[in-house]
Amino acid sequence: MRIESVTAHAFGPLHERTLPLAPGLTVVSGANESAKSSWHAAIRAALCGDPSMRHRPWEGEAWRVAATVSLESGEVVAVDRDLNADLAPDGSRWVGLDRLSFAATACVDQAQLLTVLDAANGLQDHLRRAAATAGTDGTVEQALQRLTAPVDALRDARNRLREAETDLAVAQREHTRYLGLSAKARSAAAARARLAVQEHAASLESISTRVARLNELQERFGDSPPSGLAAQEELTHLVNRALAAWRAAPTPRVLPGPSAEALANELAALPDFPVGETALDDELRVVASAYATASAVAAAHHERRPSPRTNADPSVLRGIATRLDPAAGGRLTTASIDVDTARQYQDEAAANxxxxxxxxxVAAARVQEIALPNPFLRNALLALSCLTSLVGVLLFLTGQQLAAMGVLVAALVAGVGGAMSRGNAAQRESAVTFAAERTAIATDARAVLFTADRTLAEAEGQRAVAAEAARIHDEALAECASLGVPADRETLWRLANRPAWEAEHADLVTEVARTEKAIRVELATRGKVDAAMTVPDLLVDYETDCKVRARQASMAAQRPLLAQTLADRHLAEATVAEATAAHTRALDLLREAVSAIGGTGDRPEDLLRAIAEWQRGWDRQLREAEDERNAWAELQSLIASGTLDDLEATHSAAQTHHATLLEAAARYAACDAVDPSLASSADSLAATVAELARTSPSVPDAEEAVATATAVLAEVTAEVEAIDLASRYLTAAREKVHSTIAPALENTLRTWLPSVTDGRYVDAAVDPSTLTVRVCAASESWHQASHLSLGTAEQIYLLLRVALAQHLATEPCPLLLDDVTVQADDARTRAVLDLLLQLSADRQIVLFAQDAAVAEWAQERLGERDLLHQLTPVAA
Amino acid sequence: MKLLLFADLHLDTRFPSAGPERRQALRDTLGHIVDLAQESDVDAMLCAGDLYEHDRCSPSTAEFLRSSFDCPVPVFLAPGNDDWYGPASVYQQVDWTPNVHVFSSGSMTPVELADGVTLWGAANVGPGPARDVLDGFAVNRGGVNLALCHGSAPDDVAITGLDHAFLGHVHTPEHATDYTFPGNPDPLTPGETGERGAVLCTVNEDGSVSREVFDVSASRSLGWMDSEKTFPLLDFDTVAAERTVRGQFVRDVLADPSLDMALRGRVLSAGLRALEER
Structure with missing residues (x-):
């Protein structure tokens, strides 16, 4: 960017004046009061605006400057700026700066120069500031020092949050306590109100009862006392006496059993004691028993009489009986089966x-077939093998290897032959063992066959015996058939013994006759003589007589007992008659009493019922009379404590008070049933709740305090984080910028330093970390720029300003220098002016100076691309 | 029949700022509502819950409510989840005047508003989330049936047989055919939308309801509306264009994607402020 011209339409003392500026170096020279500073300010104001108020026009309200500017792109821009209402853009933007950084970068005055040159680290500090903020503000180092975390604020914020949280916990606890106590106080108040209603209800009920009672009693009695009961004691006595007699009278007993008359008839009908035996006589019993035994024995013997009759000789019969053997057939069958079994067994044994x-x-033949091994041949071959081996070894040791090999081969052959000569020895041994086993088995089989033969012989012998017995039995059967007697051994024996039976039977019949005679004698002595009747019938007849007499004796024995029973009966019947008489008298008294009280009835139960009804009525009358007396006494007592009007007034007041209590209790209708014991603590609870309500902290206030403290802490924490991040970003940015700006400064110094110092300094270096500038003398010694002479330092500073302007601006930026040589001697001034002239080769430089030497230098040195303005003092 | 409906006043609630003043404003708002009820000559005043906040209510709230509702207008209160009904609740501590009826049952209970007009109401009877008292409820009488409750799902209204339900808990007002959410009458949170306040409801003979909303807020005009604090992010383009450490710093911070908007502004502010101070 290049400023073509600046026109001060109205700016300080300047009025409609134009200052053209050269593309190279423009020197504006003038003494004091020649408006140099005003032109310097006007140029800045024309480009960037925002001048100091001290540059307001001395006359008039208009405050206006204009400039014509050529940009690197070739565009020419005219800026006309009304400083009273400045809407024109900031011209420093065209070079990538703003009005502040433009002032710090493009404008150099004597004060800056002195500050840089005088201070120990002035140059370094200036570079750092320029690198950091284009000279408008502090350095990064200063900024980093200021970026310290607000530790105290963070701690305070945390403490405040903790306190707020504690306060909130306290407030919430107190709030919960307040609510709980309020509910409890409410319950206590409800309990008290309900208790008051309950207690007063009882009192009201009492008063109501008294009023009602007084009304009732007054209506009942008026002013007259009760009359009482009429005298009816006589009737009461009569009734009571009748009742006492009735209760004392015994109830007539109904006697069970036969009457005295029946007993007397029964006693008269009893028989006398009988004469004769009333039970079977013992002697007769013995004789009868002997007779019965003898008869039974004879009958049984007769039952065993031998039958049928036969004429055979008893010895013949006994022989037949002896030969009869019914089991012979069975034994023969069994023996035959045994023979068959033995024979089968014998056959199997023989085969085996x-x-x-x-x-x-066969096994023995096999043994014979296997030849016997020759032990001598084997031993001889083995011995030969050993011997030849030994010889072979000796030959080998003596060095006759060939012979030794031959002998050893022979020894090997002999050894193999000896080993193989054992042959069929094992086979023969197993054959011999097998043959021995077979022989033993054959021997056992022959022993079994012998046993089977013997068993078969024994069985056949048994069968022969059985066959003989069967034959004899069959012969005896044939004899029985021929004799006509049964083939039964026992029958045959009895038939053979018939004479002996007959003799024994005769003895028995004799014994029966003897005992019959004896018993007939005994029965005859007892009156039982009847030859036509058998002894048993006579005995039955006699026993029947004994039983009849025993019955009569038993009946006759009851006579004394029956006589006593009759006497007792007479006494009991007399007692019953007496009780009946007393009962009748009492019944008469009852009837008399019932008719006296006006009742009816004849039976005792009717009479008693009538008396009971009369007594109940009488008791009621007595109670009513008693009630009357008590009621009268109660009336007198009630009247004594107040009149009916007084009582009704009290009742009305109590009702009113009760309604009030009910209304109070109704306020607590929402409360559930509570413990009445709480009523006593209602006042203290209410006081506690009131105190708590007064002192409890506000929960929302505490919550809001926590929220505020939390927000503050978050704010401080975020600030701490931001400071930490800003420090890191600034440090990183410093490294980046210094790493680019340091080479730019070095290049500028290297380019210009040798020429502006006449070869005294040939090289320069700028430390990227600290922006410390060092220069290298021709002697190759390095020196810090700040330690050089003022003149050299001044030159280096101006070079650095140019380098900075070139680096910080986006296109070449004009330099405005204001009296930068005012403190320098002539030599330094000329050196600086020479440097500026050289630098103006590729940028516009405007130098304001009041020193006449500058004007002289300009007239002497300026070329076609340069311009000298010599200002005259402005009229006041 | 005219009814004045409101809900979710949240007396004694907390605020991000100006808490005491805004809590007083909530009380003033209730005063406006009661005044409006008397001026409008309504037949009843209805509160659909969250009249106050149980966990934060001050000791003076009970007396304030008692005195506020001590007026000729019948008042029906259905406790919500923040002012649930229970032994320790303010509802039980207040000696209500006879014109005040507090629904204290957890299930719907009828009250005869007028001949042929029944108001059903229920309370949240314990701490915890709001309970849908309309769930499982069905009208069992004729005439016009209205409901007053807190936290019920409006979808349930259609199947209960109710003609209209006055509901609370949802702070955004909603005026549907068969239910009304009046919304909170006084601002509670930033960014609230919808016309809210006390709703004057006219119940017609056929059970339909026409509504008119009245702004009763005492705090809305005082400009206490909270807004989310945002860190102003300035135009840093000029500084970022600098070929200085400051410019590099600004460029680096602006280019770092890991920083959110607020932190980026804080970092820039801290760094530039540190550079500016000389």
Missing amino acids: AARTQVEAD
Whole structure:
């Protein structure tokens, strides 16, 4: 960008004046009061606006500057700026700056120069500031120092949040306590109100009862006392006496059993004691028993009489009986079966023996077939093998290897032959063992066959014996048939013994006759003589007589007992007659009493019922009379404590009070049933609730305090995070920018330094981390720029300003220098002016100076691309 | 029949800012509602729950409610989930004047508003989420049947046989054919939309309801509307164009995708402020 011209239409002392500017170096020279500073300010104002108020026009209200600017693109822009209402754009934007950074970058005045040159780290600080903010604000280092986390604020915020949370917990706890106590106080108040209603209800009920009672009693009695009962004691006595007599009278007893008359008749009908035996006599019993035994024995013997009759000789009969053997047939059958079994067994044993014998013979033949091994040949071959081996070894040791090999081969052959000469020894041994086993089995089989033969012989012998017995039995049967007697051994024996039976039977008949005679004698002595009747019938007749007499004796023995019973009966019947008489008298008294009280009835129960009814009525009358007396006494008592009007007034007041209590209790209708014991604590609970209500902190206030403290803490925390991030971003940005700006500064210094210092300094370096500038002398020694002479430092500073302007601006930016040489001597001034002239080769430089030497230098050195304005003092 | 409906006043609730003033404004709002009820000569005033907040109610709330509703207009209150009915609730601590009826049962209970007009009401009877008292409920009488409850699903109204339900719990107002959510009459949260306030409901003989909304808010005109605090992000283009450390810093911060808008603004502000201070 290049400023073609600036026109001050109205700016400070300047009025409609134009200052053309050269594309190279423009020197504006003038003494004091020649409006140099105003032109300097006017150029800045024309480009960027926003001038200081001290540059307002000295006359008139208009405040206006204009400029013509050529841009790098070739565009020419005219800026006309009404500074009273500035709407024109900021011209510094065309070079990528703003009015502040333009002032810091493009404008250099003496004060800046002195500050940079005088301060120890002025140059470095300036570079840092320029790199950081284009010189408008602080350095990054200063900013980083300021970016410290607000630790105290963070701690305070946390503490405030903790306190707020604690307060909230307290408030919520108190609130919950308040609600609970309020409910309890409410319940207590409800209990008290209900209790008051309950208690007053009882009192009201009492008063109501008294009023009603007084009304009732007054209506009942008026002013007269009750009359009482009429005298009826006589009737009462009569009734009571009758009742006492009735209760004392015994109830007549109904006697059970036969009457005295029946007993007397029964006593008269009893028989006398009988004469004769009333039970069977013992002697007779013995004789009768002997007779019965003898008769029974004879009858039984007769039952065993031998039958049928036969004429055979008893010895013949006994022989037949001896030969009869009914079991002979069965034994024969059994023996035959045994023979068959033995024979079968014997056949099997014979076959087995034959077979095992054949096998034994075969085994023996096999043994014979296998030749016997020769133990001598085997031993001889083995010995020969050992011997030849030994010889072979000796030959080998003596070095006759060939011979030794031959001998050893022979030894090997002999050893193999000896080993193989054992042959069929094992086979023969197993054959011998097998043959021995077969022989043993054959021997066992023959032993079994012998046993079977013997068993068969024994069975056949038994069968022969059985066949003989059967034959004899058959012969005896044939004899029985011929004799006509049964073939029964026992019958035959009895028939053979018939004479002995007959003799024994005669003895028995004799004994029967003897005992019959004896018993007939005994019965005859007792009056039982009847030869036509048998002894048993006589005995039955006699026993019947004994039983009849025993019965008569038993009846006669009851006579004393019956006489006593009759006497007792007479006494009991007399007692019953006396009780009946007393009962009748009492019944008469009852009837008399019932007719006296006006009742009716004849039977005792009717009479008693009538008396009971009369007594109940009488008791009621007595109670009524008593009630009357008590009621009268109660009336007198009630009247004594107040009149009816007084009582009704009290009742009305109580009713009113009760209605009030009910209304109060109705306020607590929503309360559930509560413990009446709470009523006593109603006041204290109400006071506690009131105190709690006064002192309880507000829950929403506490919640809002927590919310506020939370927000503050979040804010501070975010600020801490932002500060931390800003520090890191700034540090990173510094590294980036310094890494680009440091080479730019170095390049500028390297380009210009040798020429502007006449070769005293040939190189320069800028530290990217600290932006420290060092220069290299021709002697190749490095020096910090700030340590150089003022003149050199001034040159380096101006070079750096140019480099900075070039780096920070997006296109070449004009430099406005205001009296930068005012403090320098002539040599320094000329050196600076020479430098500026060189620098103006590729950028526009405007230099304001009041020093006459500058004007002289300009007249001497400026070329075609440059311009000198010599200002005259402005009239006041 | 005219009824003045409101709900979700949330007395004693908390606010992000100006809490005490706004809580007082809530009480003033209730005063406006009662005044409106008397001026409009309504037959009853209905509150569909969340009249106050049980967990935060101040000791003075009970007396305030008692005195506020001490007026000639019948008042029907259906406790909600924030002002649930129970032994420790304010509803039981207040000696209500005879014109106030508090529904205290967890199931729908009828009250005869006028001949042939029944108001059914129920309470939330314990802490916890709002309960749908209309679930399983069915009208068992003739005439016009209205309901007053808190937290019920409006979809249930159609199958209960009710002519209209006055509901609370949903703060965004909704005026449907068979139900009305009046919304909170005084602002509670930022960004509330919809015309809300006390709703003057006219119940016609056929059970239909026509509505008119009255702004009764005492705080809306006071400008206490909370808004979400946002960090102003300035135009940093000029600074970012600088070939300085400051410009590089701004460019880096603006280019970092890991930073959210607020943190980015904070970082830029902190860094530039640190550079500016000399």
